[in-house]
Amino acid sequence: MNGKKNIVYPYIPNSVPEVRQAMLEVLGFKSEEDIYKEIPERLRFKGKMDIPEPILSEARLERHVTNILRKNKNCKSNISFLGGGCWNHYIPAVCNTIGSRDEILTSYVGEAFTDHGKFQMLFESESMLGDLTGFEASTTPTYDWAMAIAIASRMASRTVGRKQVLVSQATSPQRKLINANYCKAVDENNIEVVEVKFDFKNMCLDLDDLRSKISEKTSLVYFENPNYLGFIETQAPEIVKIAHEKGALVCVGVDPISLGVLEAPGAYDADYAVGELQPLGIPMQAGGGLGGFICTRDEEKFIAEYPSLLFGVLPSVKEGQYGFGQVAFERTSYASREKGKDFIGTCAALHGMIAAVYMALMGPGGFKELGETIMQRVAYGKKQLSKIKGIKIFEGYNFKEFVVNFDETGKTVAQINKELLSKNIFGGIDVSKDFPELGNSAVYAITEMLTKEDIDELAAALKEIC
């Protein structure tokens, strides 16, 4: 060992030299090279990886990493108005407790014998998402909301045998980009993505544009409610009607937090509801906390097209007891490779389990009150900000987000956000480039985490800046 002391790694039990030697002897090997001999010399890596020297002790490693993390600023010590698909909601301590339990945190693909609990948690998660969205079927989590839209786009195309998705303009640019890539195919399964204009006067989908674009070629109409800009789509039932008249399906992107006050998409006859799990008790983690969901009616034509795992419950051999299993597994690529529906693999199951805990804690009363207080805080924010000279608020029905226009301040959103940052405020997302129709504007999000004082502080800061 070149005279160097052997390192015994706490995470590698058999790095103890005597143990290693005893095992090699049993195998009749001199070293691990007797195993690697199967790899031709020409393919072997001959050098030493140029990576930093290790920090072997946990004590020093913790210090090293936390010193790096301290270069971040966070939404707890600052006042944040950022939203758009990832939000700073309260995370109940119970969610953190369950989400960090080693039993589920370090579980994987076990079936529902040794992993019965994991199956029940995800089944309950699917059930409660179904309650929120008004559907009786739901999938285990997708990567994120965007991927849920993308999957629904392809599912709908197969269900109705058409290849065109109409997407509302007022959808998050990232989500549009991800959906567009997923709809693309070099073969005959390519799905055309067409944008439907947003009516920036009335702050809702432009129904005339929808009527002019929808046809017998359309497989799916996708819109968000509330949308990326924060506006509630009050014409939702009418959009569904227009789409259904043409034989197209409808997918509604929802913020699950809104569904205590906003109608469930299933109740106005939409065919799919998709959205983001992160607000349901999952830390933002710089975007690492995402997970998507898809809910549909419990009809074979929908279920047969899911690419993802569907956890189902059925009677078991034990009288009075149920057990869990994978519904219609053959449709997945795990079972059928390229003949399955799209592809599937590890996504965001833990976040689905944490979301179950959150929904169970909240209950109907929690969701209703949370929705109500958010809308009140947003209305208050709009009111306070609209009093500031140079600032204009685009009126409409808003849930958690609203658009603030700075055209008359003579400053760009970027400049204003920099100045806000110096006052420990994270201003809203700059949408000037993505939505030029709104001019020099930002989308501000207000959750239950912000108090009246926080909103007043923003107003005071903007008054000073603008």
Place this chain on the structure above:
Amino acid sequence: MNKPYLRTDFHEARWDEPMIYEYSTPGTRGILIPETEKAIVDAVGDVAASLPESIRRKSSLELPEVDQKHVLAHYLRLTQETMGSNISNDISEGTCTMKYNPRLCEQLVMHDDFAYVHPEQDAETMQGILEIFYKFEQIMKEVSGMDRFTFQPGGGNHAVYCAASVMRAYHESRGDTKRDTAITTIFSHPCDAAAPHTAGYKIITLFPDQNGIPDYEALKKAVEKTGDHLAGIFMTNPEDIGIYNPNIDKFVELVHSVGGLCYYDQANANAFLGVVRAREAGVDMCHFNVHKTFGTPHGGEGPANGAFGCREFLTKFLPKPTIEFDGSKYYLDCDRPYSFGKVRSYFGTAGVILRAYSWAMMHGAEGLKTVANVSVLNNNYLEKLLLSIKGLSRCFNDNGIVRQEQVRYTWEQLKNDTGVGTDEVNKRAGDYGIPWYWASHHPWVIPEPMTLEPCESYSKADLEEYYLSLKAVAEEAYTNPELVLTAPHKQAGYNLLDPAELDNPDSWAMTWKAFKRKHGDKYVKVK
């Protein structure tokens, strides 16, 4: 030295736990919401009540109403009915590398300066996490020899889809639109066929030669057949059966000769850290399952990360944003005109990357090599023990090739002798505290398969306990097959009365509401 121990009196927790809905009492609360301040109410009134009828929630919200203590207890019980790798001898998950997930990393991800960071904050306020992404990218470049990485894909299959998207963008950028076919191998993960197929490619699947190695002659035929219609190849190495393909560079050369790209699925990379790299194999792109090789928890199937790497000539097609460093500041580069777009919102599963960076930093180059060495040693030690079990063998048993980090075994003999196959062994092994093992991806080319991967986290005694447990089950199969055929006996879950009903739309149920509608109240525990 620590001695093995067979858990003959094991019993997993079984709480006879009802559904959360069955704890519901109307009016009960699990958590309270901050009240709206009076000044706000006075200023704006009841805003939700002013919503138009068309969109105000009128349908009932049938969520359970449960107090906090009972929500906590319910989910604690369900966690106890799950067998994570940190509490068990999880050699079981071949191809999945279930290693120890350090608790320290779980503390790090809960840090306020990480957990409460919004991904659209000004880059100036995210220097810490961007630094970690950047530095982990430098480590991954060394581990693989690739020129750039993105950590946007949320899992291995997502990385394969990212590869298919890069491949498509590359060929399109050259005006080469006739390429419509991709090649994979049967022992590569199913996503190596399914993800490029989702991108629109026709799939040709190669089968192994008599030694279990992807058949070079079959590749030659496929390449001849496709010619300049070949977009590329997607292959794992070593494949899921644990045999290293020594011809990998010849495969690459052949695919390159007709203008195709080569993708290396390195989901099974744990045993090759510092031993072999994608660069030396000559491939153009690769990915690592960070949640496997780099010590981060699997979360019951995510969140995960498929770290995607490629050579310089493909970097312009990477999903945006990339994370850059100008010498003093880290920043997100969204201005990438050739990028194919995105596969996931924002810039990656940051919790996985933070843990993985921490894990890699605790090992360094020498530690990573130790990880690899101990993994292959553990695998061969376990294999020697297991192959002494009556009824058990391994695929391509007589090829004389030393297996690397995992082995695909077969219970074919046991099945022929006793009627007990791999599914039944699997269910009975759980009665000894062994987590559900990975049989094989479909189709089962190897009969009655079992794939095990004893990575570096398991002690000699763990390997021996695993062997004793499977030996005990095999012996039971010969002496008391009924005991095995009726398993599980001491686990949280039960066999389904009729598993075929999972395919029956009149029976299947993905929500509690659907279950009660289809099966009545017979199975409601709380009457």
